[in-house]
Amino acid sequence: MQKTYSILLSLTLGLALLVIVLGAYTRLSDAGLGCPDWPGCYGHVGVPEQVDANQFERPLEHAKAWKEMVHRYAAGMLGVLILVLFVLRVRFRRYFEASIWIPTLLLATVMFQAALGMWTVTHLLSPPVVTAHLLGGFTTLALLWWLWLQRHVPRFSTLYGSIGAVRSWALGALLLLIAQIILGGWTSTHYAAVACGVDFPLCQGQWWPASDFRTAFSFEWQAGVNYEFGTLENPARTAIHLTHRLGALLVFLYLGGLAWWLIRRRSVSCGIVPYALLVLLIVQVSLGISNVVFALPLVVATLHTLGAALLLLAVVALWQQKKGKVLNT
Template sequence: MTESVFKPQIHQQQEARDTFSPVVLIRRLVWKMAFATLLLMAVGSATRVMNAGLACPDWPLCYGQLIPTQQMNLQVFLEWFHRLDAALIGISAIAFVGLSCWYRKVLPNWLPGAAIFALFLIVFQGVLGGLTVTQLLRFDIVTAHLGMALLFFSTLVIIATALIPHKGTQAAGKLSWIGLTAAILVYLQSILGGLVASRWALHQCFAGFQLCNVMNGHILGVLPPTAATIALVWFAWRTPGLHATLRKLANAAAALVTLQILLGIATFKLHLQVEPLTVTHQAVGASLLGVCIAFTVLSLRDRTRQTASSMNN
């Protein structure tokens, strides 16, 4: 009788300890940073399509102020909020490094190094952000700025997914390679899309048939990542015993790639005249990248577990 009374209490105490364990706290922090980075890229896209990239003519302040209340309008707000979000992510990255080093004895050995690498990426991203303003939105710097943001986002997703408790079913096989291929192709296509946006290639092609090769490259470039994502979904559906989380990620990839194609067609047909549509197109692309990376990490862990099991046998 006494034992049955105390079992629920022991279970609750264990859950409380797990909730406030260093691994759980850091994992939650990294996921929040990842979602904040996704928001940062969406706001950055809105800043571009609203011609607000130079709404704050100086950097890192805006009109020499932390909050430019007198100059505030929609364009200034977008650029100012973009910088605010980036600053909060930077502070979070510093906290991430501090927590990883402080609790390093109870954390995976690779985590402090990964945290330092993520901090390096966000610092470099801040430098590129400053250069986009001081160099008056040079297209190569703007494209590199997006590429670094996607790399930082990918790093956070890798770290957070690696910290998720995942026993796996040892059924993933070579799906990790398909996921990695899809992730790389989606990343490259996103960079190409950033180049199209930073050079305003779509507008110039429609207006005077200039830079049509850049625009057409992005249109044709949709084929490899789409094919890789479809292959990922197909083989995931046909793999018996695959972990439920991996199946959910595969379904999410299928939904996102379908939505992304529809958004791309609509954006092209409407000549980028509907700003929310353009912003959503970029955000869905980044989300698809995150899903492919999460699938790759979990399937790789599943495969590693399968290899270890085979060696033990």
């Protein structure tokens, strides 16, 4: 049972990462409303060859519809696997040392994710809903990773009991990264990634162009409004973009400093995690800059979301360290 559970958990973790990438690809290729209904597509389980124009106002675009449905199929499979993991943990509880609260939270998260997926369509890509849906996907991934770490990674060791300090700094890194992921989702859902044109580090040829922060971070939702391609004026989109840039700088300095400190400090052994964190940060910043200067290429933008997910895994790995035995010097 233990081996079966471990294999299933690893497969589910990989699928969760794939679902995040598919969701980013679907959103960035403007296929979020490829199917105007939910959970089917134009009233079908798959993508139909043609639709009744009197029943659906939105014309069928096969390419976008298939992107949306592939994402839904993968997300549905992920939900089933998480349910199976939960049932196994409940049915064979005596074989597991850890409590069941993480699998329970994971199941509740994926159920809420399904509701957010529906509201994404029915609310016509409302930015708060789409951003929450993105955050839910990252939360699902983090919880699965947490379960995987508990089973597969031995406890880290520390010389001088400084693991508590590492976890405190890692918690700060986690909260900062979550805030930046939310900002990234807000930037994407408002189509603000190219608000500064192709200028970097300048924005529209200036260090600080006209920006409307009040409108940029309004959570007001209007029924019946289609938010596809965004509804904000450019000053508001510019404000979102600039905030995301500043957030990226703060994340880079904090996480980069933490990774460098761990690499240089001999009193704490964290394996390859600090090295992976530093490499991922450099790659992620490079992808973010490329998004700007190359006007948001689809592949680069999708990889940018993948980079955020991998950064989250690295930071969670640091945060989830447990105090190990003291090494002899």
